Amino acid sequence: MNFAPDPNLDAFRQQVRAFLHQHLPADLPRRKDGLRSPRADVVRWQRILNAQGWGAPYWATEHGGTGWSVQQRLVFDEECAAAGTPSQDSFAQKLVGPVLNHFATPEQKAEHLPPIFNGERLWCQGFSEPGAGSDLASLRTRADRDGDHYVINGQKIWTSYAHHTDWIFLLVRTDANVKKQSGISFLLVDMKTPGITVRPIISIDGCHHLNETFFDNVRVPVKNLIGAEGEGWSITKFLLNNEHASTADLPTLRRLHGQISALSHTAQAGELSLAYRYEFLLRLARYDAELKAISIMVQRVAAMEQDHSPAAHAMGSMLKVRGTELQQRMSEFLVETLGDHGAVAYPGTHAEPYRQPQSLPMAQTAQGIASEMFFRRATTIYGGTSEIQRSIIAKSLFRL
């Protein structure tokens, strides 16, 4: 495989940088943590991207997307993270959007795609339930047909951002008398429909990203069914078989490494700053090497994904395991680098605007960093736990 720098990709990077330099408004809060930005920022940034023709950076041109290669998408993500742009709605862009492009009727596309492009409609994902996470096919939320409607009863859990999104894509059981995978359907539901209750779950980082979502006789028009009744499981497999090269979250890894390096010049260890301590530098160099190894692996998986190689799925699982474990270790190292300040749970959340570590007193620099470290514990759970990823790798390697 050829890892020589691609001059076209360099030119593309310059184009993205120039766009960000010109169009990222100075008053739009900078993101420092790779997590979802506040709703108003997501919407405003989506409109700016859409005006540039970049409203769907991960989609093919026939679906109104940019048609960028996997490598270009990664460059775009990297540059946006480096500039601290608000996030896009990843549930719309990477999950339900591709499903709509592939499975929806022309009427469904006409209804749901324009509000994704112009940022009017944000989405959340209603898959997991108590007792149905890794074993998703065991889900029990029911949708019973009643004339032109389905009536939904049941509960979803860990529904990220359900408290400030507009629509949810749901997996529901439409037939309890067939093999469990065959009785699942994929439904789109307006979050304002009567009978939906959203209750917050405050996670270990002290923030509100997660929710329980309850459905009590929620009536949803049959026209909101995607694909055929009972086709939900194959749609889900399609949905999960996307974006393998981005599972390591390289921009976050690079940002954590940069924060640690920058802090080492101000954080004291006795008389000297950490940047002069051999043990510290050795650890940082090890992380540097791991980061370089992951970057090369990302290039490799991107090339496989671009070529539609069937092995990209298992390679993406390898990247997810390595990348998320590294995120956890590096965010712990960052807290250690803060010394005594790292031990304090500072009140600011990790959704606070970006701050340059060198230019501020340590107590302010430390804000949100411990909170992010706690949040990163979840990275080896969401998007499929590490144990499930290892099973995918084993099945692929050993054809189990």
Ligand SMILES: Cc1cc2nc3c(=O)[nH]c(=O)nc-3n(C[C@H](O)[C@H](O)[C@H](O)COP(=O)(O)OP(=O)(O)OC[C@H]3O[C@@H](n4cnc5c(N)ncnc54)[C@H](O)[C@@H]3O)c2cc1C
């Ligand atoms: C921060 C966060 C955000 C999330 N956002 C969403 C969201 O927006 N929408 C949504 O639908 N879900 C969301 N989830 C849920 C997530 O997808 C599930 O938590 C995940 O699939 C694991 O399911 P579970 O929590 O039920 O754990 P379980 O599946 O019960 O797993 C418990 C433990 O058993 C292990 N285990 C389970 N089965 C196996 C097996 N076959 N082999 C080996 N080990 C196994 C797991 O690896 C884990 O360690 C989110 C979760 C988190 C933490």
